[in-house]
Amino acid sequence: MTINKYLKFLPVFLLLIGSIISCEKDLENIGSDLINVDNFSTDKQIVEAVAYNKNIEKTRANSLGQYLLGVYNDADFGKINTSVAAQMGLPADAVNFGTNPHIEMVILDIPYHATKDGNKTVTVNGVNKSVPNFKLDSIIGNKEVEFQLNVFELGTFLNTLDPANPSQNLVYYTDKEYQKITPALYTGNFKPNENDTVLYVDRLKPLLSGGFEVYTRDTIKKTDKKPSIKLPLDSQKFKQLFVDKSGGVEFESQDNFTKYFRGLFIEATPLANPSSSLLSLNMYDAKVTIYYSNDVQTTTDNVTTTTRTKQTMAFSLGGIITNKISRDYNGSNAQPFLTNPNTINGASRLYVQGAAGSIAVMKLDENIKNLRANKWLINDASLLMYIDKNASSKNYPERLFLYNYDETSQIKDLFTEGQQVFSGFLEKDKDSVPYRYKFKITDYISDILKIENRDELFKFGIKVYSPSDLPQSAADNKIRDYSWTPKGVVLHGNQTNDIDKRIRLEIHYTEINN
Numbered sequence: 001m002t003i004n005k006y007l008k009f010l011p012v013f014l015l016l017i018g019s020i021i022s023c024e025k026d027l028e029n030i031g032s033d034l035i036n037v038d039n040f041s042t043d044k045q046i047v048e049a050v051a052y053n054k055n056i057e058k059t060r061a062n063s064l065g066q067y068l069l070g071v072y073n074d075a076d077f078g079k080i081n082t083s084v085a086a087q088m089g090l091p092a093d094a095v096n097f098g099t100n101p102h103i104e105m106v107i108l109d110i111p112y113h114a115t116k117d118g119n120k121t122v123t124v125n126g127v128n129k130s131v132p133n134f135k136l137d138s139i140i141g142n143k144e145v146e147f148q149l150n151v152f153e154l155g156t157f158l159n160t161l162d163p164a165n166p167s168q169n170l171v172y173y174t175d176k177e178y179q180k181i182t183p184a185l186y187t188g189n190f191k192p193n194e195n196d197t198v199l200y201v202d203r204l205k206p207l208l209s210g211g212f213e214v215y216t217r218d219t220i221k222k223t224d225k226k227p228s229i230k231l232p233l234d235s236q237k238f239k240q241l242f243v244d245k246s247g248g249v250e251f252e253s254q255d256n257f258t259k260y261f262r263g264l265f266i267e268a269t270p271l272a273n274p275s276s277s278l279l280s281l282n283m284y285d286a287k288v289t290i291y292y293s294n295d296v297q298t299t300t301d302n303v304t305t306t307t308r309t310k311q312t313m314a315f316s317l318g319g320i321i322t323n324k325i326s327r328d329y330n331g332s333n334a335q336p337f338l339t340n341p342n343t344i345n346g347a348s349r350l351y352v353q354g355a356a357g358s359i360a361v362m363k364l365d366e367n368i369k370n371l372r373a374n375k376w377l378i379n380d381a382s383l384l385m386y387i388d389k390n391a392s393s394k395n396y397p398e399r400l401f402l403y404n405y406d407e408t409s410q411i412k413d414l415f416t417e418g419q420q421v422f423s424g425f426l427e428k429d430k431d432s433v434p435y436r437y438k439f440k441i442t443d444y445i446s447d448i449l450k451i452e453n454r455d456e457l458f459k460f461g462i463k464v465y466s467p468s469d470l471p472q473s474a475a476d477n478k479i480r481d482y483s484w485t486p487k488g489v490v491l492h493g494n495q496t497n498d499i500d501k502r503i504r505l506e507i508h509y510t511e512i513n514n
Helices: 003-007 010-023 235-243 254-260 335-339 366-374 412-416 442-448
Strands: 040-055 067-074 078-088 099-111 114-124 127-136 139-141 147-154 165-169 180-190 198-206 212-221 228-233 264-269 277-281 287-300 303-328 349-353 358-364 377-386 400-404 423-428 434-440 460-464 488-492 504-512
Touching: 040 335, 040 349, 040 366, 067 139, 067 264, 067 303, 078 147, 099 198, 099 235, 147 228, 180 228, 180 264, 198 287, 198 303, 212 303, 228 235, 235 287, 335 349, 349 460, 366 442, 366 504, 377 442, 377 488, 400 423, 412 442
Parallel strands: none
Antiparallel strands: 040 358, 040 504, 067 078, 067 277, 078 264, 078 303, 099 228, 099 287, 114 127, 139 277, 147 180, 147 264, 198 212, 287 303, 349 358, 349 488, 358 460, 377 434, 377 504, 400 460, 423 434
16 A cells, blocks of 8 residues: 555544644643644656657457447548458358248348437338437548448458467457458448448249249348448359258358358458548447248148248357458658657657557656655656647547556556556546546556665556456456557657646655654
């Protein structure tokens, strides 16, 4: 426990002593010299820091909480394209399409993150109806600008185990290349649509003269009525790969199926305007549904009747899902800071972004060691990082994370004080305008300033927070290389001309006067 935990009770203790003295006048001289507030003084010490930028070439891309899909361009951070490779899971029932099956539609359905925002009125066949109004969440950029979506059969087999070490699961990184089997199962322009809540499926029956006719139309909505991405895949290809092979060994087990049909590659590419949008999606809620009809025979009183029957078969996305992230910093404001970082003198700007983006590396001035001789009682030690409001990027992450960069490990205060005190949350001013991030590292600085301490200062890493950054137990000290949040922030570095906004450590201390 740090000394500031004790000092916070000092005013109460002094008040108690004062009350006793006022009530017991005959004892007014006893103990009057035990506590003398004149023996204490508090002050603040600024410790300078050197901070520079570092590009992250790749991060872990599988077993994530969320996956990114889309195209985004930012003057500060450059261009980012994100795609998804995913295996498919077998349905619970056997894959059997029955007699005389015909596929009517194959849909890749990926739910949006959406929040209901009241109701709205729409007109259907001349009749006004009240329907839920949804607002899309977890999306950055301009959702009115289209990008291109392509869906391919995946040609790369996604191993579960690492071939080099079969006792370990294989880790997939954001820079991995994937083979795509052409032609595409789907190609089309896309932009997010909060109104995409209904799917219409025309059900077909064969004609004696050949061909099919529509005998009914299904209107399909989710039970929660929320919107989703709906991409129609190549029905003929699924007939060849699924219907014509049903009942075969390819569908006898998940292992057989994964080897036979390796999955989907959902690719986002820019159109003429790359300043479109990125979506964060839970791909484990996605599925491929085959809508088809077949002949079902029933026999009653020795009379057999053949009925054309509507059917569906759903294959969930699961097993291994991984992100492919391509970044291009050319022409961005971050480019010179990332390609040629000044690791000695630091930088005027710090570019911190997730999703295989960039971090800041910081080290405190070595002169902090000279403060050990002062024997201060550390009340508070906070690292302050101010947002550069002149930067064009305003998609600030709600939280940053601080860690031991040299050892890729946690900082003591996260364990001793808890994450809320350790913080890193985005702070706003009295007008609710974001302006800085702050980390309390009081216990770490208290240890550093112990006169007997001879430890070397380590470098700090500053990254966009991911939930996986938090330790799972008291013994869990390592930082994981996950980062799926694409938001970024430009911070004032130690070389900024705005001196009051320079990244720094502020130490508030109590000194015992001799």
